Amino acid sequence: MRLDRSYERMLAVAVAALHEREPERLWPLLAGALAEVCGGEAVIHKRDDWSERTGTIGTVPAGAAERLAGLSEAGLGLLRAGYPFAGHYAGGTDRAPVSAYRAVGRAWRDSPTARLLGEALGVDHVLGVPLPGSAEPITGCLVYRVGTDFTDGQLALAGRAQPLLAAVDRQRQLLEEWRRTLGPAALPDERAADRALTPRETSVLLLLTDALTADAIGRRLGISVRTVHKHVENIYRKLGTRDRVGTVLRAQRLGLVPTPGRTGSHPR
Structure with missing residues (x-):
């Protein structure tokens, strides 16, 4: 029952987002709801294509952006590199949400990315939620939390939310292109x-x-x-x-x- 209520919350936010006239507000709306239903404390969402040197890092809540602003270019590059998700999803079609710990096991805790996140955001677990059907470079959200890893139920909720994220992102792309064209x-x-x-x-x-x-x-x-x-x-x-x-x-x-x-x- 709790999973259903959480999904209903995510669905309600997605429906509200489809009535939002400002496309730049769509991802923050969804990212905040995704963090809530998945038990996360912060979310990074990709607002454009990333490389280790370029790419806009969108964050929820706003305080997370302030903490990331103090990172060096090397630190930001480490985040954009997307370890371990870039490797996990590369070369295949599986886009099921997965946590960093489930993807690579104990190697996650000892990675430079995990240490960076601990220092910058005070978190130690991350959940990758790619948009279904997205090709390389993979787009989507990274949900962060401190304490225990994400549960099976939270991964299931993230999976159910993926089509909603994809639908609203398509809406964002259309509205942004509409504005640019006119x-x-x-x-x-x-x-x-x-x-x-x-x-x-x-x-x-x-x-x-x-x-x-x-x-x-x-x-x-x-x-x-x-x-x-x-x-x-x-x-x-x-x-x-x-x-x-x-x-x-x-x-x-x-x-x-x-x-x-x-x-x-x-x-x-």
């Missing part, structure tokens, strides 16, 4: 709000503009075809249109989506 002067968020379009409906509208079928939109967003059709019906009603072509043309006139020939490309 440009800040276009005020796309305000225009969508004026038409009462939710962020999720905006994502579906963007994919309609790319001429994707309902099946393809569902696969892209991780939702059912029935849900796609429901979103499309809402979009038609809010824009006062009756079909896909008319909807795309009206959305272009309203400045909700890029027009043909505009600099940039549609989110794909």
